Amino acid sequence: RSGRVTGVQTCALPISRLEYESRYIANAIIATKMPCPEPTVFNGEPIKYRDWNKSFTRFIDSNLTLDNDAKLFYLWKYTSGEAQELVEGYYSLDDDDAYDTVRALIMTGMAMLIE
Numbered sequence: 001r002s003g004r005v006t007g008v009q010t011c012a013l014p015i016s017r018l019e020y021e022s023r024y025i026a027n028a029i030i031a032t033k034m035p036c037p038e039p040t041v042f043n044g045e046p047i048k049y050r051d052w053n054k055s056f057t058r059f060i061d062s063n064l065t066l067d068n069d070a071k072l073f074y075l076w077k078y079t080s081g082e083a084q085e086l087v088e089g090y091y092s093l094d095d096d097d098a099y100d101t102v103r104a105l106i107m108t109g110m111a112m113l114i115e
Helices: 017-033 046-061 068-077 081-091 098-114
Strands: none
Touching: 046 068, 046 098, 068 081, 068 098, 081 098
């Protein structure tokens, strides 16, 4: 043997706890500066319904920390035009089922228009 190294040899050194914690804190800071994802605004155009519905379901409807009153507010916030007018009709009602009712109306109406 000639003593020559025939391949690239690497040595993975474990990172120190301090370096690990520094990276963790840096990543946490970056994450807090990122904007929160939110649904698009739906104006009642059937062509935009699927994308809006997907984003609204992901960020609002499936959020277990929100009650139906909060979800109804967000449904109003992330709609405009005729869709928002429909939500407003139920927004003023003091009904626990208002959110589920208006959400179903929007889905049914869009399903009929898209098919």
